[in-house]
Amino acid sequence: MPVLLIHRRFQAFTTQLGEIFQLLVESVRSLRYERPSWKDFLNQLHFVGVKSQSVVITTGAATGMVLCAQTFLQFHKVKMDTATGAVVSIGMSSELGPVLAALMLTGRVGAAMTAELGTMKVTEQIDALRALAAHPVDTLVVPRFLALLASAPLLTAESVVVGIVSSWLVGVHLLGIDSAYYLVNMTRYTDPPDVMTGLIKSVVFGAIIAVVSCYKGLNCQGGAEGVGRATTEAVVAASISILITNFFLTLFLARVFYP
Amino acid sequence: MIEVRNVSKTFGTQQVLRGVSLDIERGEAVVIIGRSGGGKSILLKHLIGLLQPDSGTVRVDGEDITAMDERNLLRVRRKYGMLFQMAALFDSLTVEENVGFVLRRQGLESEAEIRRRVAEALEMVELPGIGHKMPSELSGGMRKRVGLARAIVYRPEIVLYDEPTTGLDPIAADNIDRLIRRVWETLHVTSIAVTHDMKSARTISNRILMLHEGRIYSEGPTAEILESADPVIHRFVNGISTPQKPN
Structure with missing residues (x-):
């Protein structure tokens, strides 16, 4: 029985994965058939991009400050205080910035998208649209x-910049690192590929959030309970997909930028 | 115009449709009656390709829509308007935007012309001047009438009604019935409704099909079906539950 259960769950998982990929392909194909409505796009851009800024800025600032403090406390033991800025900058640009911004977007934007489309599905508004x-x-x-796709890299860049500035404030004004060394080491060791890595990741994560959230909303079943379940599933699935994809993207982009 | 042949549909372990076959001619006013949960709405959704059968075919003007993908179905669906059971108005749009949705998407007409046609459709359903309201501000009967305006504003050839009077008080239900009748008479559409409201069926149809146990059990002119002596039809039409056998 457990084998049968595992088999069924695996089958359901691979089916969903295939359907999510189909939705991605259909979204790209859709651009050939119909020009997207500017009004709808700008509405979404406002909801996703403008209204997510406070969440993303707070996340970036908190992450930059904590990363700076932790790095300083360890590096101080081996008298490498001035390398703190470089570690924070590379870490924020290529890993923490894109991943944490994406996770926050999943919670704020992805959940809302699934709930909205899910409600439309259970109230027959999706069928009305098709009719x-x-x-x-x-x-x-x-x-x-x-x-x-448009907002995720901009929000990530904003989060990274805020994180680096916050880390500079903490490192220089609270922990007493020399500002000149902090900045010189930061710019010396942070290469354009580190920034590019973060931005490329953010675009991929944006696509994952959109497709997974919309898929879960469009395939929602049942009433209010179904919408709640779909929203939870969307947040969990998108978050896990982002974390797994991040690992493989890190390896892949390292090969591309540092062959 | 619409030919349904041996359509079967199963959800999980429950077989809802068991080989339904029917024909609907252009300009007819047809009502499909049957018990609640008997598959009437499922059958209606097959007629417009919102659901695909497990087996069987649905032909619209000779085209088999069961073999079409979603994009090709869009072309066929332009012939249809549909009023949903709970109206299914887009709750993020105003009444005016709901009714003018298709016209704006098609982009074939000027904004002034779209506004004129939306106002005309709202006038037809006796709701002039409510274009600025949101669906949440409307009563159940008003929502259905707006849903009807949205379904007819682009002059479809076929209009489908899913339980048009469910959840309405008798006066609002009669109002909807009269509107459906007027749409059929003035716009010369093919009208297909599913209902278990016999008063409504009498008003809006000239032919009735009865769906029973997943199949078309009987069909005929409205008066003939409503006065049928067949025990299954008679019990349904007159609302008589199955007689209890004595213990």
């Missing part, structure tokens, strides 16, 4: 997908 000869992917998924 009115409108493809749900063209109308609902593509504006959200494009808004996340």
